[in-house]
Amino acid sequence: MPKPKAGIIYNDIKPTACQIAAEIEEMLVACGWNVAKATGLGGILQYASPESPVCHTSIESLVPPNFDKDIAFTLVLGGDGTVLSACRQIAPLNIPLLAINTGHMGFLTETYINQIPQAIEQLLAEDYEIEDRSMLAVRVFREDSLLWEALSLNEMVLHREPLTSMCHFEIQIGRHAPVDVAADGIIISTPTGSTAYSLSSGGPVVTPEVPVLQLAPICPHSLASRALVFSDTEIVNVFPATQNRMVMVVDGNGGCYIVPDDRINISKSQFNARFIRLKSPEFFRILREKLGWGLPHIAKPTSVELP
Structure with a gap:
């Protein structure tokens, strides 16, 4: 029986992401998984210029060469820019991704570096939900x-x-x-x-x-x-x-x-971005934590005695 296969996409500009990618690969291999790795650079869109107005890269051509539909899930290490890049890379293969924040805002990410062991445990146990996002x-x-x-x-x-x-x-x-x-x-x-x-x-x-x-x-x-x-x-x-x-x-x-x-x-x-959620999606919580939406108002003052 062939080994199960996972993917890792990481921001190779950030040393932390590179280090964590290597550690996760080692963990998955020890659990009997094959691992395909790619950098988020492959999903970066190209710019046209006035001198070269046509700069065409087809949608399907951004899929990393070592990625295929046998990949059960992909871990993405970086910030929101890396997540956006990874979505373009793997959406045509319908692969779900777990975004791990090594950046700043992390609006699109699901978990953090210090929670990776628990996240891997849930992934291997298939204890998660998948949230589809339109593109x-x-x-x-x-x-x-x-x-x-x-x-x-x-x-x-x-x-x-x-x-x-x-x-x-x-x-x-x-x-x-x-x-x-x-x-x-x-x-x-x-x-x-x-x-x-x-x-x-x-x-x-x-x-x-x-x-x-x-x-x-x-x-x-x-x-x-x-x-x-x-x-x-x-x-x-x-x-x-x-x-x-x-x-x-x-x-x-x-x-x-x-x-x-x-x-x-x-x-x-026709392709969706598929996000792995380790707990039930709670969009309002993300709005509150990342953008401060819906936070309680500052406590109103108690009644003031008029002179």
Whole structure:
């Protein structure tokens, strides 16, 4: 009978992550597992440049060469950036991941370094739940040619270049009539991304299980331009409605320049990010711990006697 197989993806820039990755590999091998390792670097998106506008890496090509569908789970060691990268690497294989925080915020991570022994014990005993998070497929077309594509767990951002004026965006959501938004930029995000850039731009927080996407303008020119939440079954097409070149960024990680003849196509991906939860998911607890949402108010003063 073949040995079970696990994966490890780690941030090789951080010595702590490298050390912990080696220790976990040793632990799993001692328990009779085969281990495939890869760095998060393989999931980093590439940037196009004005001199090289096409920088195309297909979605499926980011899967590490030593990873396959026989992997039962993958441990991810790093911060939120490494988790985003790992999701792009293993989502096409439908592999669940356990994110272990060796970074700072750790909004997407499930556990910490000092809890690894217990986490490994639960993994091997299959004592966990899997929480699926929707992802976006972001594609840039010029006429009928595909220039750039990527999976996105958080958001797609299209914004003006520095030192240029405000831009116009023509946005068509499904079969609805196109709308024009005048702003410095727009954000289209998943529920997971609702607590990232979209939140800073005035968008609502959306709990992960709600099947929606949202559109949030960045510094809109009109008081009527507000965040919009819509079904994730709708396909979104964004057309630049200005002569200025724009910049598109996906998950704050990579992207390309957008010119007036381009079209950005955004849809819910067929692939999900699958997060291992060692205890029942509690989204409000994460909001409270990471963002301070819903904390009790400061105690009100007792009644004061008037002079």
